[in-house]
Amino acid sequence: MSQELFPFWPTRPDCDYEEEKAHAEHLDRVLGLRAAEGVEDFVSTEVQVATSGAPTQQWRGLALQSLLTPYTELRRILADLDARLSPGHLVEMGAGYSRFAHVLHACSPKWTYCGYEVVPERHAEAVRWRAARGLPSSRYDLQCVDLRSHPLPAADVYFMYDYSDRTSIETTISQMQDRARRGHRVIVVGRGGLTRNIIEKSHPWLAAVVEPLHRARYSIYQS
Numbered sequence: 062m063s064q065e066l067f068p069f070w071p072t073r074p075d076c077d078y079e080e081e082k083a084h085a086e087h088l089d090r091v092l093g094l095r096a097a098e099g100v101e102d103f104v105s106t107e108v109q110v111a112t113s114g115a116p117t118q119q120w121r122g123l124a125l126q127s128l129l130t131p132y133t134e135l136r137r138i139l140a141d142l143d144a145r146l147s148p149g150h151l152v153e154m155g156a157g158y159s160r161f162a163h164v165l166h167a168c169s170p171k172w173t174y175c176g177y178e179v180v181p182e183r184h185a186e187a188v189r190w191r192a193a194r195g196l197p198s199s200r201y202d203l204q205c206v207d208l209r210s211h212p213l214p215a216a217d218v219y220f221m222y223d224y225s226d227r228t229s230i231e232t233t234i235s236q237m238q239d240r241a242r243r244g245h246r247v248i249v250v251g252r253g254g255l256t257r258n259i260i261e262k263s264h265p266w267l268a269a270v271v272e273p274l275h276r277a278r279y280s281i282y283q284s
């Protein structure tokens with residue numbers, strides 16, 4: 062069943078991204094995510110000004126399937142993680158609708174998860190969807206917070222797809238460096254050009270000990 066819903070597509074450089082997004086759109090409907098038919102329409106396209114006064118990149122008014130990581134890719138990320146380490150706690154920085162929780166639950170349920178999302182409409186739908194699909198909140202936590210004013214949560218793995226603007230991402234990665242300096246192993250799945258660019262240009266500590274794993278649209282870095 063999980064294999065049918067979340068097929069494991071082999072990673073290859075010429076992966077057809079349009080096909081993966083079409084599959085994700087279909088699966089959103091099958092799984093009952095209401096993002097496409099409603100929620101995103103209510104996510105206003107106005108730039109939100111957070112409590113700090115600075116605007117934040119919240120991906121408002123953009124195509125849903127570009128905003129989110131396709132299920133097939135999440136499945137491949139999970140396979141890459143499972144090949145490297147034992148299941149632990151995965152934190153998603155800027156979680157959208159927390160698709161990853163559903164993939165973990167179906168395909169590798171020993172992982173626990175927490176998704177942090179700043180847009181209240183997305184968080185509310187993620188909470189409704191989690192309950193509708195029967196995912197236990199004790200294992201799949203969903204928090205509505207602005208990560209810019211939140212301490213870095215503890216995690217075995219951080220998943221980050223260009224969650225905000227450059228300054229926010231830089232701050233988050235510096236917090237991860239502090240965590241590594243305190244003796245914790247830090248593993249980051251970086252997706253998107255901005256996140257990977259920041260890590261590669263300014264954070265050699267995430268590539269000094271363990272060779273990063275580079276895939277077409279994400280990389281896995283480790284301290």
Ligand SMILES: C[S@@+](CC[C@H](N)C(=O)[O-])C[C@H]1O[C@@H](n2cnc3c(N)ncnc32)[C@H](O)[C@@H]1O
Binds near residue numbers: 180206
């Ligand atoms: C590109 S989307 C990625 C969604 C999801 N991680 C995925 O890969 O499918 C980035 C998400 O980060 C959220 N976000 C932006 N700024 C944030 C902040 N300061 N704190 C928490 N979430 C934030 C956005 O609202 C958006 O849902």
